[in-house]
Amino acid sequence: MFSEKLAIYAKKLHDLAADDRLRHLSPRSGLDFSSNDYLGLAHAPRIKRAVAAAMEAGTPVGAGGSRLLRGNCVEHERLEADAARFFGAESALFFGSGYLANLAVLTTLPLRDDLLVLDALVHASTHEGARGSRAESCLFHHNDPDAADDRILAWRRDGGVGRPWIVVESLYSMDGDIAPLDELIAVAERHDAFVLIDEAHATGVHGPQGRGLAARFEGRADIVVVHTCGKALGAAGALVTAHRVLRETLINRCRPFIFATAPSPLMAVAVSEALAILQDEPEKQQRLAQLVAFAHREIVARFGETWSSSQIIPFIVGDNARAMTLAAELQQRGFDIRGIRPPTVPAGTARLRLSLTLNVDEAAITALLDALAQLAGERRWRSAS
Numbered sequence: 001m002f003s004e005k006l007a008i009y010a011k012k013l014h015d016l017a018a019d020d021r022l023r024h025l026s027p028r029s030g031l032d033f034s035s036n037d038y039l040g041l042a043h044a045p046r047i048k049r050a051v052a053a054a055m056e057a058g059t060p061v062g063a064g065g066s067r068l069l070r071g072n073c074v075e076h077e078r079l080e081a082d083a084a085r086f087f088g089a090e091s092a093l094f095f096g097s098g099y100l101a102n103l104a105v106l107t108t109l110p111l112r113d114d115l116l117v118l119d120a121l122v123h124a125s126t127h128e129g130a131r132g133s134r135a136e137s138c139l140f141h142h143n144d145p146d147a148a149d150d151r152i153l154a155w156r157r158d159g160g161v162g163r164p165w166i167v168v169e170s171l172y173s174m175d176g177d178i179a180p181l182d183e184l185i186a187v188a189e190r191h192d193a194f195v196l197i198d199e200a201h202a203t204g205v206h207g208p209q210g211r212g213l214a215a216r217f218e219g220r221a222d223i224v225v226v227h228t229c230g231k232a233l234g235a236a237g238a239l240v241t242a243h244r245v246l247r248e249t250l251i252n253r254c255r256p257f258i259f260a261t262a263p264s265p266l267m268a269v270a271v272s273e274a275l276a277i278l279q280d281e282p283e284k285q286q287r288l289a290q291l292v293a294f295a296h297r298e299i300v301a302r303f304g305e306t307w308s309s310s311q312i313i314p315f316i317v318g319d320n321a322r323a324m325t326l327a328a329e330l331q332q333r334g335f336d337i338r339g340i341r342p343p344t345v346p347a348g349t350a351r352l353r354l355s356l357t358l359n360v361d362e363a364a365i366t367a368l369l370d371a372l373a374q375l376a377g378e379r380r381w382r383s384a385s
Contacts, residue, residue: 020320021341030336032359033368038205038311039284040358041234041274050273051266059269063262068251071262079268080239086275087211087227088218089241093250094271096263098200098228099125101238103132104256105196105224106167109246110135113162115155117148119179121172123198124344135162142172145183152191164193170213171202174345174353176308181214188222196224204232205311210278210285221245229267233274237263284358292356295365302373313354314340315372323350329375335368 016022041047054075055061063071076094083092095101106129110116116130116137130137136155140147152164166188168179181197188195199212207215210232217223221243229237240250250257278285292311299313300306307313317323320341327339330352341350352372356365 020324026338028336030331030334031364031368032336032357033354034336034338035355035357035359036201036231037234037359038201038232038288038355038357039210039234039277041204041232041277041284044234044274044277046277047234047270047273051270054266054269059265061264061266063265065262066258066260067262068258073262073265073268075265075268075272076262079272082272082275083227083239084241086209086279087225087239087241088215089225090219091244091247092239092241093247093257094263094268095238095240095257096260097236098123098198098226098230098238099128100256100260101226101228101240102126102198103129104250104254105226105240106130107132107134107256108250108254109194109224110165111162113160115152115160115162115164116167117151117164117193118167119143119148119169121175122167122169123173123200126167126198130167135165136160143177143179145180145187148184149187149190152187152193156191164188164191165196166193167196167198169198169200171199171206171310171312173201173312174340174351175314176310176312178213178309181217185217185223194222194224196226198226198228200226200228200231200238201310201312203227203229204274204278205285205288209282229271229274233271233278235270235274236267237271239271288356288358291358291360291362291365294362295354295356295369298366298369302369311356313356315352315354315376317350317352318348320350323352326375327352330368330371333371335371337368 059075063073065071079094080092095104102125110133112134114135116133116135118130118137118139119142120139121142138151140151148166166184168184170179185195197214199214202213204210206213214225218225218241224242227239229235296306317326323339327337330337337352340353
């Protein structure tokens with residue numbers, strides 16, 4: 001007998017299905033146009049060998065406790081030292097995921113009288129961190145420094161007495177566009193604010209040696225950066241780079257750090273090796289840049305327009321059902337393409353998110369765009385606008 005206790009959950013699932021927003025877990029299949037493994041490092045032989053050697057030398061799979069108990073391993077400390085040097089920061093702290101890192105920073109560092117000023121399109125983890133923060137929070141129009149400035153000015157006029165925190169991504173995960181960091185940091189300087197920059201989709205891909213789009217700002221006392229390790233670095237976890245005082249504050253006050261079992265020391269080994277690959281093999285970053293440029297030229301040739309300026313390329317469909325049907329058509333043709341629907345993206349902007357990685361080549365990109373152009377003939381997949 002179906003429990004009445006479950007009825008409300010069944011109803012919510014039914015409503016999602018009716019709106020073509022019910023999610024399912026699907027296995028990997030076909031050419032990779034959906035992962036964030038931008039440099040193809042998830043299967044890198046060097047990383048596999050480094051992890052195997054660490055295991056042979058006695059590195060445990062699990063940390064066995066939080067970092068403040070027995071879970072602090074030499075591999076964690078070595079990674080953090082490597083990362084601080086690589087990114088040009090004063091210090092780094094390793095977390096189990098990018099989601100956890102954003103949640104940790106935003107629920108710890110902003111103080112009660114502060115103001116969080118979030119770009120409207122930042123990651124879900126950032127919104128969750130803001131909800132859990134002691135500070136007040138507000139949104140500003142995407143990639144609009146003047147709107148951020150206006151939010152801070154209005155807060156001051158209303159009696160705000162703390163310090164603003166401007167929170168952005170350097171490269172946005174669903175639109176593939178790049179934040180105007182220079183202008184945003186100029187706003188921060190006018191208001192003596194901190195800036196939190198999420199480099200999740202830029203680390204490894206952009207900047208010198210893949211150090212990210214915020215590389216030239218690393219090391220400043222007013223800049224905190226999150227470098228996700230599960231995307232271009234091919235591993236898992238995240239590194240928060242910041243002034244040493246802020247790192248010590250996280251160690252002493254951050255509940256997601258204090259009360260969480262430490263990440264696997266083997267994963268710390270994997271990330272350290274990934275950072276070494278970025279330095280030793282710049283051709284990977286260069287080759288990806290060439291693939292991205294090729295793809296954008298081919299898109300213009302077929303569709304007469306550009307869809308982004310990065311390795312993340314959105315094809316906006318609009319309607320949820322149409323987006324999922326188009327994704328299914330492409331999957332049947334051998335391309336691993338996933339449809340993205342609200343609330344991951346704003347209502348009415350359901351899309352295909354094309355992700356370019358070194359797991360494909362120009363021939364695969366050409367085949368995908370040919371198939372997409374054929375299926376999208378006369379814009380029948382796009383909602384009227």
